[in-house]
Amino acid sequence: MKTNSLLTFLVVFAIISSCKQKTETKTTQPITMKKKEVVYQVFTRLFGNTNTTNKPWGTIEENGVGKFADFTEEALQEIKDLGVTHIWYTGVPHHAVINDYTAYGISNDDPDVVKGRAGSPYAVKDYYNVNPDLALDPAIRLQEFKELIERTHKSGLKVIIDIVPNHVARNYEGVTNPEGVSDFGAADDTTKEYDVNNNFYYIPGQSFKVPEWQDGYLPLGGDKNPLADSKFEENPAKWTGNGSRLAQPNFNDWYETVKINYGVRPDGTKDFEQLPEPYRNMDYKAHFEFWKDKIVPDSWDKFKDIALYWLDFGVDGFRFDMAEMVPVEFWSYMNSSIKMKNPDAFLLAEVYNPSLYRDYIHLGKMDYLYDKVELYDSIKHIMKGYGWTDHIPVVQRGMEDIEHHMLHFLENHDEQRIASPDFVGDATLAKPAMVVSATLSTSPTMIYFGQEVGEPGAEDAGFGDPTRTSIFDYIGVPHHQRWVNNKKFDGGQLLPQEKDLRDFYKRLLNFTIKSDALMGAYQEIHFYNKDNTENYDHRVLSYVRWSDEEKLIIVSNFDAQKNYAFDLKLPEDVVSKWNLMDGDYRLMDELYGEEKPELHIKEGKGQFKVKLEPLQSYIFSVKE
Template structure:
């Protein structure tokens, strides 16, 4: 077993509202009474034991902070939210209404909702896994109401000067003299599917109008804007200039301690302090890290300020950011002190194209070369709540087509791997839940997740209702992920051998990808076939420099597959070069270990 500091990280994303729901009605726009809703308490010791056994080190509980919802919780001192500025019936987890408590939908007893979350936190830690939750610094719900603020903490906007568009210590941007207007609906959209509701009247009172979360400055945002949210002001003036101190460039090479010291004597915008206090509140509770939503829409200096404060409190905190602009990657890692970023627009998008049959594995080579200096920090995934399910017709149409991509994604670098709940049983995201359309499992409504529910098996969490192909798929994921946790080579060196084989190996093609991973005690050759129709057989070549790096003398060696332990092949080293016969059925992968 590798040293924990030198072990792969596997993050399992749970959409908390959906995970434990066993109701299968799936009525569009259905209420919790009709469609059910998952609870913190559904995620039992048994569920956590099985997730850990899948090969998971961290659980990201999505949708924990209290966000705007349509259900009436006025009996608990919570104001009703307006369907005109809430997406779906259950609401978006990215329109947070109160950062100092949790979503009342997730509690058996809403009055004890925070205690129920703390109990889940303790259960997860007992099961040997760490806990991540979301923080969404770029925007909050259209009507933010902090009913649970610690002493001395004021609400977002409570002290704003609303007579001006911008002031450094305002939490929001304003359009003085204009009132907010609900967007014009498109494609026949009606809140709650047209159901009568006392607040669903096409009106929402907000005077003056605030700028919308995605940056729209219109008093009436477009229907496709993030109209359910308002943009947070971090001291960026409307012309884009910065109203705060900037970091010296040499801070890219400095640790969080120096970043923390830099900000100690600086005056910073009020929004910075509010989000620092929020993050430290959750760290103090025992949360082990955060997934930061749309981090690139917030200035990198704020991240230096926030993340250095978090790391000062907990040096092992896990800080993951959603950043989609590759030109910003190094800035947000080095200057912003992020641990990890989504590898979305490079590896994920490329693998998706290959899985769909219109991309070449040749492109993977350039991506890994271009990210070589930061490969450890680029979290890999094939699914998450924002992306289409692999099995949906608009993506690959088959969960089986995810297998070779999953092997490559999980083994090509030292970076963390992310799995979305239900991915391991081939969830297709086919439900019409209400707001939005299928292919993604809904994050806006109350819905059942059918393949995953067969694994849940009425909270037995034993896969008792899974179909044979779903059991086989979950077994594949478990074999792969547990192997990655226990492989020192996957935290070691990497060399692609794809280019060499494209140039020198007959029958090798751009539906196949191959590379080597190694450490002092383990040497691996990994080969994947992305083609769903054809078996490929070829004499895989090991270039001279790899043979030298592995210290192999001329002779014959045995290679044994580590995924299923059933296949083996002979590696022949002659004159300092290697050859081994590989036969890959459709969508198969081999993780060969040198014996």
């Protein structure tokens, strides 16, 4: 074990040392485009819920539910004023729920294939409609969502919704399909495991069996329901959403969903034309032309039509769930069609395999991918106390060619809340991390509703586990509810530390969406200072960002206990690139508007005194 640990240390040390040598003078070049974008992910059914009962497995009547109508003009204006450009309404497409909507022509869903009582938003039941839970009147739920889109646009925000391409609910049933649109699987040859134009994969001769429940789990927490009988009729059985080929999937499989067939045979070979390698460097118009005369699998057309339908409805972009489980050629086909209709559509994909990033960006024509495995995981380790800031320049260098396409976040619905004890237990520990996440690159920033007030996700909601705000249950979100303040949306019930935290997020995010430098060049000065500055170590991080109009020096202290005082140094090459002559320059902290000690330039080198309190960050702008 010691030998392996030593070897690991030496490898990591070598990588960091190599990166240090290469990045001291390396500059990431600016990207020519608009200002930074900030996405506010909001779980739509939880946002406006003011019910505080929070009974485990509570019904919609017991625990309450938010509505489209809760996003009032006042609420949306407050979100925009936080420093947001896009709002991702999570959980909008109609997914399986345990609630009786038969009066509206909607069949009841079986608890044996629904996770939680409110249902997973990633088990979509009808792609051409919206979750009836979210409407004041389910009969006009589409109209209510249309009005929400209009209110959102009026407030100056753009709208993103989910498309879940890899799987659908086992009980998929489109009751409001546009004319000529058939349901998934309606024309499938179910005698075959696979056919290129089947929408699903089948297990001929076997019927689906409900998983064996584990660890004391019972659907609905054991509440009685006529459909909760450990049976669900599906004959023949279909492959499960995560790819399980068992007629009786495991409890930990995505048993509530079935996998979509995109023309990939069970042995992994493909029944569609491959993109020639030169298309990696071609734009979406060339991709559109490539596919224009090609015959593609039926599932490709079904999802393309779904995306175009929602664009026509007024949606401005999509977040694609588990995109790496779907062939990259399909994304070329669909995303080029989307961009032909709306070149400014915001296309964000959930991809976790770094070896696939460039394929899904260049061949799949994605705008943005989650930067989880590289930046998020690195920052999380630093926040938890066992990671070094030395690794962040390493990550940034590795992403240099695609850094603009890697969306940064510290929370989303899949990740633990920062304030949960399983993460760091204190939302203020995210302050330096958030500064770095939001200012390190030209990429968009995303925050999750409640993050800005330190929501800990502590509720035992039912199917959902504490540490993450449940996406499966009817539940209230306590810290967020204090900001909602009985739908005044003014933070009137927030505790002082929650107000301070939200003020920090507001200052930071608003700066990022206005800054020219954050869409300009980047260079790390961390290793230079670590080698040449006393009292500077691996709990501190520094780098510079600049454009013709703005020069920034960013320094953060990730230590929750320790103060730092040192003379931060600006290397000669940065001074030269900034055309700074010998002399003194004013520094302004852009977070809190305070003027700080002067930057002294002498013989082509710069330095100034920095005092950092625990968890403090500065975004210094250089004033000539």
